[in-house]
Amino acid sequence: MSVFLSLFVNLLPLYALIGLGYFAGRVLKVDRQSLGTLAIYIFMPIVVFGFVADLEFKLSYIVLPIILYVSRVIVSLLFLMIGKRVFGDTQANLMALCAAMGNTMYFGLPLVVLLFPHELVPIYIFMALGGVVFEATVGYYIAARGNFDARTALMKILYFPSLYAIILGLCVNFSQIELPDVFWVYWTHFKGAYIVIGMMIIGTALANIKHFVIGRRFLYLVFLGKFFILPIIHFIFVLLDSLVLHWFDKEIYALLMIVSFVPPAANIATLAAQLNLQPEKAATTILIGTIFALFYIPLMVWLFNLGI
Numbered sequence: 136m137s138v139f140l141s142l143f144v145n146l147l148p149l150y151a152l153i154g155l156g157y158f159a160g161r162v163l164k165v166d167r168q169s170l171g172t173l174a175i176y177i178f179m180p181i182v183v184f185g186f187v188a189d190l191e192f193k194l195s196y197i198v199l200p201i202i203l204y205v206s207r208v209i210v211s212l213l214f215l216m217i218g219k220r221v222f223g224d225t226q227a228n229l230m231a232l233c234a235a236m237g238n239t240m241y242f243g244l245p246l247v248v249l250l251f252p253h254e255l256v257p258i259y260i261f262m263a264l265g266g267v268v269f270e271a272t273v274g275y276y277i278a279a280r281g282n283f284d285a286r287t288a289l290m291k292i293l294y295f296p297s298l299y300a301i302i303l304g305l306c307v308n309f310s311q312i313e314l315p316d317v318f319w320v321y322w323t324h325f326k327g328a329y330i331v332i333g334m335m336i337i338g339t340a341l342a343n344i345k346h347f348v349i350g351r352r353f354l355y356l357v358f359l360g361k362f363f364i365l366p367i368i369h370f371i372f373v374l375l376d377s378l379v380l381h382w383f384d385k386e387i388y389a390l391l392m393i394v395s396f397v398p399p400a401a402n403i404a405t406l407a408a409q410l411n412l413q414p415e416k417a418a419t420t421i422l423i424g425t426i427f428a429l430f431y432i433p434l435m436v437w438l439f440n441l442g443i
Contacts, residue, residue, distance in 0.1 A: 139433040139434060139436070139437040140433075142249070142250070142432065142433040142436055142437075143429065143430070143433045145249050146246070146429055146432065146433070147429075149242060149245060149334055150425075150429060152331055152334035152335055152338070153334055153335070153337045153338040153341075153425065154338060155335055155338060156170075156334065156335030156336060156337060156338020156339045156340075156341075156342070157338035157339070157341055157342045158338070158342075159335060159338065159339055159342070160338060160339035160340075160341070160342025160343050161342040165339055166339075166343075167336060167339035167340045167342075167343050167404065167405070167408065168405065168408050168409065170332060170335065170336055170339055171336050171402065171404065171405030171408070171409075172405070173332060174329065174332050174333055174336060174402070174405070175295075175296075175297075175402060175405060176296050178325055178328060178329040178332060179240070179267075179296075179297050179300075179329060180296040180297050180299070180300035181300070181322065181325045181329075182240075182322070182325055182326050182329045183260075183264065183267060183297050183300045183301060183304065184300040184301075184303055184304040184307075185304070185314075185318075185319070185322040185325075185326070186257055186260035186261065186304070187260075187261065187264065187300075187301055187304025187305055187307075187308060188304040188307040188308050188312075188314060189257065189308075189314075190257045190258075190260070190261050190308065191257070192308070195382045195383065196258065196261055196262075198382065199258070199261065199262035199265065199387070199390075199391070200261060200262055200263075200264045200265030200266075200268065201265060202262075202265065202369070202372055202391065203239075203262060203263065203264075203265030203266050203269070203394065204265035204266070204268055204269050205265075206365060206368040206369060206395075207235040207236065207237075207265070207266060207269040207273070207274070207365070208235075208269065208273050209368065210231075210234050210235040210360050210361075210364055210365050210368070211231040211232065211234065211235035211236075211269075211273060211274065211277060212231070212273075213360070213364075214227075214230050214231045214234040214235070214356060214357075214360045215227055215228065215230075215231035215277060217230075217356065218230040218231060218356070221352060221356070222353075225412055225413060226350070226353060226413065226416070228277050228278060228412060229278075229403075229407060229412050229413050229416060229417055229420075230353055230356055230357055230360075231277050232274055232277060232278055232399075232400075232403050232406070232407075232417075233357040233360075233361065233399045233403060233417070233420050233421070233424070234356065234357050234359070234360025234361050234364075234365075234399075235269070235274065235360065235361075235365070236266070236269070236270055236274050236399060236400040236402070236403055237266060237361065237365070237394065237395070237397040237398070237399065237400055238333075238397045238398050238399065238400045238401055238425070239263040239266045239267075239394055239397055239400070240263060240266075240267075240329070240330075240333060241329070241330055241333025241334050241336075241400075241401050242333075242334070242397050242398060242401075242425070242428070243259070243263065243393065243394055243397045244256075244259070244260070244263075244330060245330055246393065246397070246432070247259045247390070247393060250389075250393070250436070251386070251389070251390070255386055255390065258387070258390065259390050259393075259394070262390060262391070262394060263394060264301060266394070266400075267297050267301065268297075268298070268301065270295075270297075270400070270402065271295040271297050271298045272298075274406075275295060275406065278403075278406045278407070278410050278412055279410055333401050333402075334401070336401045336402075336404060336405065337401045337404065337418075337421055337422065337425060340401075340404035340405075340408075340414070340417075340418040340421070341418055341419075341422055343418075344414070344415040344418050344419070345415065346415065347415070347419045348413070348415045348416040348419050349419055349423070350416065353416070353420070354420060354423065357399065357420055357424070358424070358427070361398070361399055361424065362396075362424075362427070362431060365395050366392065366395040366396060366435075368395075369391050369392055369394075369395040370392065370395075372391065373388045373391055373392065376388070389439075392435070392439055393432075393436075396428070396431065396432050396435050396436075397428065397432070398421070398424040398425045398427065398428035399420060399421050399424045399425075400421075401421060403417050403420075403421060404417050404418045404421055
């Protein structure tokens, strides 16, 4: 239980950043869309590029982002299908995003820094690239498809910069190009700013909504996908690997489980605002999911004994 309480207390600063974002949006009139655009189009590509360029690869690591990508594709398509039957409108697209897209970077990165040794953080980042690629491809397509035709939705994916950051980072890594020290100095600043801005996006999104939109069926289904089915998929792979494949050790298993526990992604609020995909319901769902995660994550870490 001490693990639960310790993690609970250490998560509180992340929630303080959400409160700071709410203050910035409500009092200082900071625009959530501008803040989100900065995170998606400037900070995220630089942070992702640095981690990919610096990672020491093992061949087995290639499987990790694939697991994240495939698990999110499964959950998103499953809940898109369910949503079309239950709602029959753009709520289905939003529900698919909220059930599948986790806050792996803004929320998950500081969580992993808190729980794991430093040498495991780049592995987590590489693993999280599966979520980034999902967001940039299937996730963005599902969001855009809620209000655009297939061709327009596919064209919007091509403007998503993190895809190109990943490709460029891999090129630098495999070419063994040494980046200058000055890059890493500023990259560290960008990494910290990315986490701060990412958490503040949730607060600014809440500050700008006129009223909370809570749909019980919608929320139940999102929680079913995000906090139950997605972790089960990851746990099935952990069991398969521990009993049959033997590719990874318990530290990687812990990373796989942690990344499945994080709440719905803050970027959903930005995508919903950009694509007019019921942004008030998106922000409300992210808020409730993030509050729930304050108790859910320490409980899961304690139950699965994930502290390293």
